[in-house]
Amino acid sequence: MNSLYIAGSWLAGQGERVESLNPVTQQVVWAGNGATVEQVESAVQAARQAFSAWARRPLEERISVLEAFANTLKKRADEIARCIGEETGKPLWESATEVTSMANKIAISVQSYRERTGEKSGPLGDASAVLRHKPHGVVAVFGPYNFPGHLPNGHIVPALLAGNTVLFKPSELTPKVAELTVQCWVEAGLPAGVLNLLQGARETGIALAANPGIDGLFFTGSSRTGNHLHQQFSGRPDKILALEMGGNNPLVVDEVADVDAAVYTIIQSAFISAGQRCTCARRLLVPQGAWGDALLARLVAVSSTIEIGAFDQQPTPFMGSVISLGAAKALMDAQALLLANGGVGLLEMTQPQAQAALLTPGIIDVSAVAERADEELFGPLLQVIRYTDFAAAIAEANNTQYGLAAGLLSDSEARYQQFWLESRAGIVNWNKQLTGAASTAPFGGVGASGNHRASAYYAADYCAYPVASLETPSLVVPATLTPGITLI
Numbered sequence: 001m002n003s004l005y006i007a008g009s010w011l012a013g014q015g016e017r018v019e020s021l022n023p024v025t026q027q028v029v030w031a032g033n034g035a036t037v038e039q040v041e042s043a044v045q046a047a048r049q050a051f052s053a054w055a056r057r058p059l060e061e062r063i064s065v066l067e068a069f070a071n072t073l074k075k076r077a078d079e080i081a082r083c084i085g086e087e088t089g090k091p092l093w094e095s096a097t098e099v100t101s102m103a104n105k106i107a108i109s110v111q112s113y114r115e116r117t118g119e120k121s122g123p124l125g126d127a128s129a130v131l132r133h134k135p136h137g138v139v140a141v142f143g144p145y146n147f148p149g150h151l152p153n154g155h156i157v158p159a160l161l162a163g164n165t166v167l168f169k170p171s172e173l174t175p176k177v178a179e180l181t182v183q184c185w186v187e188a189g190l191p192a193g194v195l196n197l198l199q200g201a202r203e204t205g206i207a208l209a210a211n212p213g214i215d216g217l218f219f220t221g222s223s224r225t226g227n228h229l230h231q232q233f234s235g236r237p238d239k240i241l242a243l244e245m246g247g248n249n250p251l252v253v254d255e256v257a258d259v260d261a262a263v264y265t266i267i268q269s270a271f272i273s274a275g276q277r278c279t280c281a282r283r284l285l286v287p288q289g290a291w292g293d294a295l296l297a298r299l300v301a302v303s304s305t306i307e308i309g310a311f312d313q314q315p316t317p318f319m320g321s322v323i324s325l326g327a328a329k330a331l332m333d334a335q336a337l338l339l340a341n342g343g344v345g346l347l348e349m350t351q352p353q354a355q356a357a358l359l360t361p362g363i364i365d366v367s368a369v370a371e372r373a374d375e376e377l378f379g380p381l382l383q384v385i386r387y388t389d390f391a392a393a394i395a396e397a398n399n400t401q402y403g404l405a406a407g408l409l410s411d412s413e414a415r416y417q418q419f420w421l422e423s424r425a426g427i428v429n430w431n432k433q434l435t436g437a438a439s440t441a442p443f444g445g446v447g448a449s450g451n452h453r454a455s456a457y458y459a460a461d462y463c464a465y466p467v468a469s470l471e472t473p474s475l476v477v478p479a480t481l482t483p484g485i486t487l488i
């Protein structure tokens with residue numbers, strides 16, 4: 001099985017075995033071998049060799065290749081959506097939206113490149129002051145499993161557009177989506193060496209991150225891995241590191257008039273993608289008292305009717321599975337721990353079939369849990385915390401090391417203004433779900449959620465560095481000389 005794409009050729013990996021499984025049926029979707037340290041090195045060399053020609057290509061030519069890629073994605077959209085569903089368990093309606101986001105990324109990235117990293121010039125004395133941008137060189141892109149197409153694509157597209165060459169290390173849980181994506185780039189006519197695919201698990205990632213030949217690393221994944229990479233890159237200011245990591249996102253509910261609208265928005269925030277979005281609401285902050293009790297009763301009633309099923313089930317379910325049986329077990333264990341520590345199960349998450357990674361939505365009131373762990377539980381498990389007043393709600397919302405997304409459901413604009421000012425997160429929403437961020441906006445968090453290198457619309461910023469030039473076509477002696485210099 002030729003699992004790697006290096007220097008324009010598909011070749012067999014010589015590293016450890018990688019298999020992806022359909023999380024519901026446990027059937028093997030993809031099998032192959034990962035890249036060894038030597039294969040990583042040969043890919044880095046291929047990317048280095050391809051860099052100069054790719055960076056020197058006129059921008060419009062690079063854009064043409066990107067547009068051809070978007071067309072290929074559109075042509076193969078059903079096949080790719082099906083593959084995303086098979087590998088991640090995401091229902092087809094949702095995988096189709098992921099492919100659409102991938103294709104839409106091209107035009108958005110071109111606009112962002114021109115706006116944020118384009119060229120500017122103006123007169124300065126007898127010269128021109130010119131601002132241009134240059135690509136960093138050879139960059140590594142690490143992807144997570146939850147959006148195996150869209151999120152690596154959000155680094156790869158702007159990186160290539162800026163003139164970098166890329167080493168793509170996808171999640172070992174979703175190798176087939178990565179393979180199809182690279183096939184689309186090949187079909188689009190991307191020159192050899194410009195994009196290289198390095199399948200493999202942690203060991204391949206470690207080898208790539210440690211390779212001295214890379215000029216930068218763009219990462220989307222867990223805070224644990226991101227932190228590790230941050231430490232690894234300490235003392236290396238010459239390398240650009242962009243980290244998009246997880247969150248422990250709060251959604252504060254005020255006493256709103258439309259309870260059903262609140263319930264719908266909470267469900268879209270907590271349970272879409274089976275809770276496997278970095279932007280998902282993890283903590284729901286609800287006022288104490290009768291109104292809050294009624295909201296929770298309605299939330300539990302509606303959540304218990306959510307349709308769950310295999311990615312291709314018809315009629316289509318709202319929620320698919322989590323990524324693996326291992327992830328399902330870890331989530332069930334996390335729920336058991338919350339319950340053992342004083343959590344109250346308002347709607348206990350269940351795993352209806354032992355051999356399928358399908359979980360039903362869980363809602364646990366953790367208000368009485370003495371020491372709540374500040375961790376991201378990446379699945380359909382929502383923790384409820386009851387609050388006394390609005391100030392206490394904001395304090396609790398900020399009671400996290402993370403800072404990706406925070407939201408307020410409230411009929412009061414004044415309360416939103418206060419929430420916006422006092423909450424600490426890269427995404428702050430009012431009466432809208434926390435998930436489904438726009439690619440036309442910057443996307444990134446503060447605290448343990450990122451390192452101030454926002455992605456999506458701002459990805460252009462970390463894909464190129466600014467070069468400021470003072471320029472004039474001929475060298476002349478100025479009319480007035482600086483005191484103390486005489487040209488005799």
Ligand SMILES: NC(=O)C1=CN([C@@H]2O[C@H](COP(=O)(O)OP(=O)(O)OC[C@H]3O[C@@H](n4cnc5c(N)ncnc54)[C@H](O)[C@@H]3O)[C@@H](O)[C@H]2O)C=CC1
Pocket residue numbers: 142143144145146147151169170171172200201202204205206209220221222223224225226228244245246247277278376378404444449
């Ligand atoms: N802020 C954001 O934009 C987003 C963040 N995420 C976060 O991603 C996580 C889920 O994705 P996962 O695939 O589980 O993340 P992960 O951190 O386990 O893996 C991400 C990538 O890093 C590689 N990797 C793992 N350990 C490594 C090491 N020591 N050195 C080098 N590479 C290594 C993996 O093979 C994979 O390619 C969640 O925490 C989620 O919140 C997901 C999507 C968006």
Ligand SMILES: O=C(O)CCC(=O)N[C@@H](CCC(=O)O)C(=O)O
Pocket residue numbers: 146147151154276277278279280434435436437438439440443455456457
């Ligand atoms: O990267 C972009 O173009 C926009 C950000 C985005 O799509 N966010 C999604 C996914 C977040 C995740 O990976 O979990 C969202 O906000 O739902």
